[in-house]
Amino acid sequence: MSLMDISKIFSLLQPKDEDEESEQGQTLNNAVSRDDVALLAQLLSQDSYRKCINARSGWGVPVTPLRTAAALGHLRCLELLLEHGAEIDSLDVKAQTPLFTAVSGKHLDCVTALLKSGADPNGSQYNNCSPVLTAAREGDVEVLRELLRYGAEVDVKPKVPEWAANATACRGPLYMSAVYGHLDCFKLLLLQGANPDFNCTDQKMLARVKQPQTVLDVCLRYGCGAEYIQLLIDCGANVYLPTPSVDKLTNQNEALGILLQQRVCPRTLMSQTRLAIRKHIPLTDKEAVIDSLDIPLVMRNYLKYNRSETR
Template sequence: MAAVQTEVSLCSQPWQRPLHIYGRLACNALMADYTSDRTPLHEAAYQGRLLHLRKLLAQGFHVDTLTMDRVSPLHEACLGGHYACAKFLLDNGANVGAVSTDGATPLFNSCGSGSAACVRLILQHSAFINTTYLLASPIHEAAKKDHRECLELLLTYGAHVDMELPLVGTPLYSACMARAAACVEVLLHTGADVQKGCGQDSPLHAAVRGGGADVVDLLLDFGADRCCRNAEGKTPVDLSTANSAVRTALQQRGPCSLSQLCRFCIRRSLGRNRLHRTSSLFLPHTVQDFLLYQ
């Protein structure tokens, strides 16, 4: 009987068990074994179970326990969109810049979940916003998932609006391909280059492929070139389906008016970084609003 009591006592105090190295961090056998990829800490963070998370840390779990793919509990909390759990982990020293083996960061996961609260929290704790990994860019993730508020936060904190990645293109290209009209509008108003897409493929090519007539209209309003050709020598019209809404949107536009041409020219002259100063120009308010598409 005494032996049984001793065994139960040991099981109820996992922090007293021998430690092992897991993901370069010290863990005991109940926290992670060599056949399991996730720990109870990861599960609690992903499911948003704050009280359980507190208990696990109190029992001796390391806040930055990693899976074999170098996924941290903070990654999981952000992927689940759980602000309270993410804040608790950060308050306890979690690494805000943790990078998984596929390049994902907590900021990337926050953008993927669409949690503006998590995005803001991570941005407040991190000085790094522009990714160096080609397939896990936060701004591209927010754009293609059409998470407008997340995208606006990234841009406010200085994310590169025209960052072009191989095979992925720019955030605008990603948004057009995904028919994410709300994010396309945000990017264009911010001053994204309407012609810069993925290599010779323009955002307009992407919008046609995505089948978004509303996105095509937006791009044309901001001066997209309907005659530009991609690497295959095809124009956006060539890629559109006959009698489709997209082809109609492309063909019903006539030549740009003089006022439109002037707007494009002035916006290019101001440049993206000075667009916000348009209101300080000595121009009638109606003209300022016209330049800013308001």
Template structure:
């Protein structure tokens, strides 16, 4: 496409320039979807400049203008946690299921920014919570960033024990990120405390992540402190001398009978029926014990 120099100083602000003029080039507006560079539309969406975004769309920018990497303005709005911009783009026909070349979707980016508002908005437009791209899983991303997005995905049926080759399970990702609140949500929701990433358990990940609080949580839910990874090392073997993580591991003796009973009952109920523990015909103190209240 030929480039023709033009005087862009005629417009005091970038968004006042016609679509055909950007960066000193006269561009064919029909080629907008093939621009390899980030456009003013992407920048406005990411920074939350709604008025700028409206002006650009009014000038003729396509709502789904993509970069060479397949990034749309909606991707950027969600990554920036910009609810108003995301809503405006969707109201103007933006594709809620757009996928970049690295597998990221607006839903994934909402989880990455920790924006539950953007996530709810995207879900309202029938975006799938599941992905076939293994490096951009929404629930794994949410498990590292915050409980609100994580709880929302779980309420919509996200696979809580989905194990990916590199990322492991959401619980494993949360342990690696030392996201104690997310670890707690996953465990209370019935995540399998033993499934991590191959032979690496969530407890191995918690030790490597340096989270003593996470180690305590995992042990409360029955994590196996003697499990060995691919290098035949236990979590204790991986812990640093005189560290709080090592102290947390050494502070635990064998499980008590009551703890073994709790784990057994929860396992028998299964994840889908854990909520029924509150309706069992047993004293409230036992219900609270079963539900870790």
């Protein structure tokens, strides 16, 4: 490729100088990039700049000022843009929302501000990934907690065509947190109602997969440890679903022992009662609902899998 060809490509990516809206959008973006709240407020006090608040600008991947603020974690700029009517779920060319970029950057304060202002906790339907998947993969339990508190889907909704269905496409947040060794995220997802068996609620997708892997299977194969297996069992996993052959497992004696013991010992009545009650509690913020129940503290703690009798 010649130098002239490269120059042409960059000229196409660069915003046109004569485009007034693009210039003003770039000025807003520059103020946000520098976290210059005073300048941003001054610009937004002018009608011409307020009209360009959702304009995309910049080299390569043009973005809105709100997306820039979310990506860089500039909370004050982000809040100011929202106050002036910035489009909260605007998409970039990758179909990523400002919330998605804030989650990717682990900017908890920006994530919370966007969610409070009405951002879709599930991100864009056109993006194969999602904020919850990203938080689970990165092990960011506080960001994950906020997303779930505002109603994010705890189980994966595959965003691939049916013909592309495979076992990998069925692996949602619970799988991610297990494979990457994020026990806190794994526990949070289960306590918020994640499916402990397949972590995928799309029956058409599951039907097309030759042999879907259970979460138990994945935890054993990846050597997640006894804590993961016990959590799955406590949260209602079906221990009789297929699991890998014993000879294929390494250093998993304790975890496998817990599973085999559970297969020959039925669940206690208390355990089954807890599962039945939790099943009828709304998925969003289960702990808050349990805390509001007019029952003894020891029972509330039991429903929350909290072994201590007091908080």
